[in-house]
Amino acid sequence: MHPCLAIPDIFRQICDVIRLRIIRTSHPQSDLASLARTCRTLSEIALDSLWYEIVGIGPLIRCMPRDLWEIDAEDQYQRSRPFLKRPLKYSDIHTLHKYTQRIRSFRPEYLTRGDSLVDAYRALSLASHDRLLPKLEQLAWHVDNAEIFPYIRFFFSPTLRVLDMTFDVHHSEQLGFLSAVPVLSPTIFKLKVALRDYTISSLNDPLVEGFSDALRAWHNLSDLKLYRVPLDGLMCAAQLPKLKRLSIHPAKISKELLPDLPNPLWDPPSASQLYYPALESLTLSCIPSVAIAVQFFEVLQSARLLSIELSFTAPSATLSHFHRFFSILAEHCSPSSLKVFQFTCRHPRFSFSDIVSPLLVFLELKEVRLRLASPMEFSEDQMTQVASSWPHLEVLEATGTAPVASQSHLQTTLACLVPLADGCPGLRELHLWIDASDAATRRALRADPGRTKEAQNWALRRLDVQNSPISHKEFVASFLSDIFPNLEDITPKIYRLNKNVESRNIQRWQHVAQVLLPMLSRARMKDYKRLSVAIPQTEHRSPYDLDTSFKHSARWFAEKVEEEDGEWSDPEQLVVTLDRVMRGSQ
Numbered sequence: 001m002h003p004c005l006a007i008p009d010i011f012r013q014i015c016d017v018i019r020l021r022i023i024r025t026s027h028p029q030s031d032l033a034s035l036a037r038t039c040r041t042l043s044e045i046a047l048d049s050l051w052y053e054i055v056g057i058g059p060l061i062r063c064m065p066r067d068l069w070e071i072d073a074e075d076q077y078q079r080s081r082p083f084l085k086r087p088l089k090y091s092d093i094h095t096l097h098k099y100t101q102r103i104r105s106f107r108p109e110y111l112t113r114g115d116s117l118v119d120a121y122r123a124l125s126l127a128s129h130d131r132l133l134p135k136l137e138q139l140a141w142h143v144d145n146a147e148i149f150p151y152i153r154f155f156f157s158p159t160l161r162v163l164d165m166t167f168d169v170h171h172s173e174q175l176g177f178l179s180a181v182p183v184l185s186p187t188i189f190k191l192k193v194a195l196r197d198y199t200i201s202s203l204n205d206p207l208v209e210g211f212s213d214a215l216r217a218w219h220n221l222s223d224l225k226l227y228r229v230p231l232d233g234l235m236c237a238a239q240l241p242k243l244k245r246l247s248i249h250p251a252k253i254s255k256e257l258l259p260d261l262p263n264p265l266w267d268p269p270s271a272s273q274l275y276y277p278a279l280e281s282l283t284l285s286c287i288p289s290v291a292i293a294v295q296f297f298e299v300l301q302s303a304r305l306l307s308i309e310l311s312f313t314a315p316s317a318t319l320s321h322f323h324r325f326f327s328i329l330a331e332h333c334s335p336s337s338l339k340v341f342q343f344t345c346r347h348p349r350f351s352f353s354d355i356v357s358p359l360l361v362f363l364e365l366k367e368v369r370l371r372l373a374s375p376m377e378f379s380e381d382q383m384t385q386v387a388s389s390w391p392h393l394e395v396l397e398a399t400g401t402a403p404v405a406s407q408s409h410l411q412t413t414l415a416c417l418v419p420l421a422d423g424c425p426g427l428r429e430l431h432l433w434i435d436a437s438d439a440a441t442r443r444a445l446r447a448d449p450g451r452t453k454e455a456q457n458w459a460l461r462r463l464d465v466q467n468s469p470i471s472h473k474e475f476v477a478s479f480l481s482d483i484f485p486n487l488e489d490i491t492p493k494i495y496r497l498n499k500n501v502e503s504r505n506i507q508r509w510q511h512v513a514q515v516l517l518p519m520l521s522r523a524r525m526k527d528y529k530r531l532s533v534a535i536p537q538t539e540h541r542s543p544y545d546l547d548t549s550f551k552h553s554a555r556w557f558a559e560k561v562e563e564e565d566g567e568w569s570d571p572e573q574l575v576v577t578l579d580r581v582m583r584g585s586q
Helices: 008-019 028-036 040-050 058-062 090-100 116-128 149-155 172-184 211-215 290-298 319-332 352-359 380-389 414-423 439-447 450-454 473-483 499-531 550-568 571-585
Strands: 053-055 069-071 082-084 105-107 138-141 162-168 190-196 223-229 245-250 281-287 307-312 340-345 367-372 395-400 429-432 462-466 489-492
Touching (some): 008 040, 053 058, 058 090, 058 116, 116 149, 138 149, 319 352, 414 473
Parallel strands (some): 105 138, 162 190
C-alpha cells in the first residue's frame, strides 16, 4: 500500500470522491465495501463513507441478525422491504449502534398506509430511547403517510444542520411540530419547507394558521427555502438576524381571490425595524402578481443583495406594472452590491427600456439572465450602454422561449458584439439572438476592418445563438475569431418553425464552430510562433489541432455545407480565411 494512503485525510478524500461519483464508477457502494475489507487501517474511514447516506431503514435492518427479519417475497410491491419477525434484543441494539453512528444523511423511503416498515420504524425508535441516528447532519422527510410522522423526532440530533421537510396541511400536528424543531436541533442553519397540495383560497386559511409564526422562532437560519406557502410566508422570515439566502415559491392562488388581494398585504416596518438585515441572495419563483413583488421590495431598506432571481406568472400584468416594479427595485436595493440578476417572465414583449435601462444603475453586475417570451433585442448604441455600465459582466443571457420566425429581422446584429468585446473583458458566456445575415452590417464591418482589431475579448468561450439566421459563414467566422479569439463552443437550437431553413442555419453555425474557428485559431498560433511573439492569453484549443485527420474532416464538412449552401457562402472571405491559414503554415 502506498504510504500516502495511510494518511487519514487523504484516504477520506478518496472515499468521498467515490461516494459523490466525482469519478466514473458503476458501483460506488461496492467499491467502498471493497476498500473497507482491504485492511484494518482503511476499514473505518471506508465504512464511514459507505454509510454516510442511506435511503430508508431497510439497509439498517438487513445488517441485523438474519433471524430478526424476513422479506415477504409474495408482495410484489414490497419485495425488497424487510419486516421484523421478533422483538429486538439487547445484542440487536448493540449491532444497530455500530452503523447508526456513521450515518450523516437520511431520507425515508416511500411508505404506503399499512406498510410493513411502519412497524420497523416503531421498533427501532423505541429501541433508540432518544435519537436513532445520533450524528445525523442532513434529513429529508417527504413521507406522505401520517402513520410514520410521529417517529420523525427520533431523527433530530444535536448535529443536524440541514432539514428538508414536506408537511400535510390537513394534519395540524405536523405544522405544530415545526415550532418544536429549533429546540430539538438548534444547530440547523439550512431549512426547506413545502406544503403538500396547498392552494391559497383564502388569506386567513385556518389550515395554515400559525405557519408563519412557527418560522419566526428559527433564529439560527442562514438559508431558507419555502415551497407552496401562503402569501404571508414572504414576511415570515423578515426579522431573522442571520438569514442570508431566501427562496420562496408561493402556493397557487385561486382565480377568484387574485383580483381582490389587499394592498398592502402586510404591515410596513416601523422606524426601528429592519427587515431582512443580513439578506444577500433572494429568489422569488412563480409570482402570481407584480403587485406582490412590488410590496415585497418596498419593505426592503437599501438591501445589500448580491443575487436576485425573479420568476413571474402574472397573466394580466401590463408593461406599466413592470415599470413600477423595476423603479422600486432600483430604489430599494443598493446599486453597488448586486452581482447577479435573473428575470423570467412570459409577457409577450419587453423592450430595452422596459428591463435593461432600469438595471443600468447596478454597476457591479457580473451575471444578467433575461428569459422572456420573445428575445430581447439590442441596437449597437444600447449594447454600448450595457458595456459601459456593466464592465465586470461575465454572463449575459437575453433569450426567448418562443421561436423567432426565420424571415424576421432582428435588431441585434454582429456589430452589437463589438462594444461587448471592447467594454467587457471578463465576458465568458453569451446567450443572444443575433442576425448574422444582415448585409448592411457586413458591408460596414468590411469597410472598417480596424474596428474589430481594437476590440478583443479573450475570456469568451461559449456563444449560444438559438435559431439566429446566418449567411456568409466565412465572414462570420473571421469576425468572431477577431473579437473572441478563444471562442470554443457555438450552440444553435432548432424550433421546427421552418425545418429546412433552420436546419440550414444550424449547419452553418456548426461549420463555423467545428471547422472555420479551429482553422483560424491554428493559423493564429502559427503566426505567433513564426514571428516569435508571445501569445497574449491561452489560445483556443480544439481537438482538431491535435488530430492528424483534421484537414480531411474539415474538407469533408466544408464540401458538404458548400454544396447545400449555394449563394449563402462567401467566396471572397473564404479566400481571405484560407490565406491566413496558409500564411500560418509557412
